[in-house]
Amino acid sequence: MRAINTKQLSLSLFERMRANNIIMNYYGALSFGMAQHLIDDIYDSLNNTSLDSVIIKKIYSTFIEGVENIVKHSFYTENDRNFGVVNVAQNEKGDYIVGVGNMILVSQKNDLLIEIDRLKDKSVDELKLDYRNFLKEAGEMEEITSGLGFLKMAIECDNNIDFDFISIEEGIDFFLVEITIKVD
Numbered sequence: 252m253r254a255i256n257t258k259q260l261s262l263s264l265f266e267r268m269r270a271n272n273i274i275m276n277y278y279g280a281l282s283f284g285m286a287q288h289l290i291d292d293i294y295d296s297l298n299n300t301s302l303d304s305v306i307i308k309k310i311y312s313t314f315i316e317g318v319e320n321i322v323k324h325s326f327y328t329e330n331d332r333n334f335g336v337v338n339v340a341q342n343e344k345g346d347y348i349v350g351v352g353n354m355i356l357v358s359q360k361n362d363l364l365i366e367i368d369r370l371k372d373k374s375v376d377e378l379k380l381d382y383r384n385f386l387k388e389a390g391e392m393e394e395i396t397s398g399l400g401f402l403k404m405a406i407e408c409d410n411n412i413d414f415d416f417i418s419i420e421e422g423i424d425f426f427l428v429e430i431t432i433k434v435d
Contacts, residue, residue: 272341280332281325286318293339302434309407309432310347314339316400317351317428325353336427345434352427360416360424366398367414370405378406401428408432 275293279285293314297307314337321335338350355363370378382402405412411431416424 274339274341276338278336279334281318281322281335282332283322285332286322289318289337290315306347306432306434310339310349313349313404313407313430313432316404317349317430320400321351321353325355342431347432347434349430349432350427352425354419355424355426357422357424360426363414363426366401369398370401370410370412373405373410375406375409378402378410382406404428404430
């Protein structure tokens with residue numbers, strides 16, 4: 252497998268969001284320690300704004316879910332740590348966008364599309380019911396299965412989630428999730 256140009260991936264994500272006010276842009280290897288550092292940093296940054304506490308909670312919660320997804324599920328590693336891209340930006344309308352992305356095997360794409368399809372066109376109330384049912388079904392399981400993070404993010408942003416799969420090379424895609432949290 253050829254080396255993947257991670258700087259080019261970060262630039263690509265930056266280009267997609269350049270019309271927005273970038274608050275944080277990180278690409279690289281993500282360990283649990285680095286993830287915690289980023290989570291602490293975004294928490295401090297958000298709490299030094301005049302944003303409503305409900306909006307801060309939504310951005311923060313969504314950011315945590317996205318970073319955890321990269322740390323736990325990225326296919327591609329750098330220095331034995333999972334590689335990913337994380338962005339937080341504010342668009343021209345004043346809404347916040349949390350963008351997270353990581354490499355996946357094309358063979359994983361179908362499972363992700365199933366998770367995405369389960370979210371499409373659902374109201375927040377339907378998503379909350381799905382979340383409660385998911386937790387009930389998980390019962391005594393020690394580890395919740397995949398899909399819960401997407402569900403939590405969809406609830407936080409009133410289901411304003413965009414997904415994209417960017418082909419990197421044969422067999423590998425970059426999976427990008429952009430969550431918009433409206434501030435109206």
